[in-house]
Amino acid sequence: MADTATLFNRHIAARPAQGSTDRPPPVRHVCVVGGGTAGWMTALMLATSAYGPRLQVTVLESPQVGIIGVGEGSTPWLRGFFEGLGIEESEWMPACNATYKSGITFKGWSTRPGFESYFHPFASMLDNLTMHQFVDNVHERLGGADVHAHPDRFFVAAALARQARAPRAPAHFPFDVWYGYHFDATLLGQFLARKATALGVRHLQGHMRQAVLDEAGDIDHLQLDDGSALSADFFVDCTGFSSLLIGQALQTPFISYAENLFNDAAIAIPTPHEGPIESQTVSTALGHGWAWQIPLTTRCGNGYVYSSAHCTADQAETELRRHLGLLDADVPARHLKMRVGRMAQQWHRNCVAVGLSQGFIEPLEATALLFVQRTAAMLVEVLERGDLGPAARAAFNDTMKQRFEHTRDYIVAHYKTNSRTDTDYWRDNAENLHLSESLQGVLMTWLSRKPLIAGLQAGRFGQGYPVVSWYALLAGMGIFPDADELQPPSPHQARHDLAAVDDFVRRSALNFPDHRELLGHIPPRHRGSTLQLYLW
Structure with missing residues (x-):
């Protein structure tokens, strides 16, 4: 590890x-x-x-x-x-x-029953006590056992986001969450x-x-x-x-x-934001791309990232306004092109x-x-x-090339594994064959029902993101045998007490404050020991 x-x-x-x-x-x-x-x-x-x-x-x-x-x-x-x-x-x-960000919720990217939405968490020290159960259950479900393997149940960050809690516990709770921001x-x-x-x-x-x-x-x-x-x-x-x-x-x-990332345009429309602040970005699949929702203290940032080869700018704006309930509202939209x-x-x-x-x-x-x-x-x-000198430049450029390509592969995996069939956009993404050898290695290993851990740790594929991110993505999208192929689990396959996992996540989340309240009185950072987590 x-x-x-x-x-x-x-x-x-x-x-x-x-x-x-x-x-x-x-x-x-x-x-x-x-x-x-x-x-x-x-x-x-x-x-x-x-x-x-x-x-x-x-x-x-x-x-x-x-x-x-x-x-x-x-x-x-x-x-x-x-x-x-x-x-x-x-x-x-x-x-x-x-505001604080505990991770990202993906809505509507998958149509597989039970996996229509999932949360990609940022790491927590508390994950050390639930990660094994999650990964074990993923492997058992890949092997055909009907056990629970949806990531949302296993990570404290998902509970914090849902409950509008900030991922910053008081100093007397010595377990850190590694968070981002909006x-x-x-x-x-x-x-x-x-x-x-x-x-x-x-x-x-x-x-x-x-x-x-x-x-x-x-x-x-x-x-x-x-x-x-x-x-x-x-x-x-x-x-x-x-x-x-x-x-x-x-x-x-x-x-x-x-050739493998089709989105090249975006629309942004801000809206007022009051009430609870969920500590998450929400990405919702629409007809020709996906909509973001980002909560700030004074407004909500909204937008639509889409493919101009699959719809026009006017069509995309209408779709976003419908999604936001703003079809008849006089709210300006900002259009952007992306390279x-x-x-x-x-x-x-x-x-x-x-x-x-x-x-x-x-x-x-x-x-x-x-x-x-x-x-x-x-x-x-x-x-x-x-x-x-030339050697320093070459090393710099090679490092950046690898970082770009590793990140590209992880993003492409979201689109490749979608199961929507309602538009050409989603069908084209699922049928896309322009995949790197590294991404092919990840997907082929998963689909052959083998653990990813050894290949990721050895650097054979999937570099740039930790193992937990790949597992959260592929399990969250429901890339498992179909329900009619699953069998009741044996005692060994169902060895983990998920009620205990639920209780642990629930009680851990109670230590984190309301998000909006904390933002009104942000305390100094606790200068404690170095964050100790296991990301496999």
Whole structure:
């Protein structure tokens, strides 16, 4: 088993470095082009690197270009980012209308009886006491025994989300839950900007007209609309889908994932939000994609991610409005186009792309900010090592390629395993044969009724996500023998006392506070021992 302390330590290693170094920085001036969450998070991590004020950081932000601003959910990695900077939740969360996130509920992705909805949990220390029962029952059901193997019953995070409880227990309950957040993306970018400028990051308002290359093909300087030039040693492209530096100036090829991720457009419609706040994102399958529901303290973020090859923008908006009960309401909708895939190189010459400029995998598992955080952390690590040579670039790009492809595989698995037949969209996803060898290995192993654990641990397939995530997905979608193939379990197959599991989950959840009440009075983080979990 791989314990989560290891994963947690890797996460902490990905935060901005502390301390200082006597070595001079390999570059003196880094220019981040583009603001928003990606630009300001990168600038903040650079400003808090081991070089401190000896590394000049400039953020060039165009007043003519807005931000996407609808990526409002995170993975648990964001928690470590703020903890690494010493920023308390009581400071940043109210400033960003943020709420806690225990995981994601998927509604309507499966039509298999008993599996029409499931919850993908974030890890908890308490899972150590229910994970074995869940995995054992999954294996028994795969083998044909009629035992309960739906993930929702086994994880405290699912109970917290359903009961509108915050995944933060009081200090006297020494069992941690590894949670994410929901937030207003625009406000988060503004908060990070204030933190970064307070640390000496230069904020320059201006619109880039052209990136001028030198004789070697590197970026020499930026020509601005007012006629001035902005020079730097190294550039970070945070210009969104436009990819003005890495794509347009440096002509880096883009690798599309359209052959197995069909969604390329989205619509966003906010609605008021009052009453209980469930600590979850909800993803509901619609006719040509899926709708998100993200609860903030002041509103609910709603949207529809869909395939423009399967329906028009007007059809998608009508479907979303019907889903929200807003067909006759005068509520504006915001339409967005998405470019799903990645740059062939995330680091090309003297430029690293961060955020949408480097690539994008549709927002199903809220990975966009995770890619920002990981890429910026890798950039800081490279700069602190002082090696910007070809080998360092190759290693950087290979790591990012693997991360993109591993994440893509996990997202594709959601679509491939759907059982809907009501539209061409869902049928096309289920019939999609453009699967990586790794994903084929996961699915073939599961369908052959063999445990995934050995293959995942050995790195033969399914990398990038822990075992519990794969089990929650495939079991939650009901990928088991049909009901008429199942047999009554033997005493050994039904060896786990599920009433005891229910009682444990119920009583554990009682230790966690009401979500909305906690958000009104967020306490300081308890600085206890390192999170110890088992993720298999």
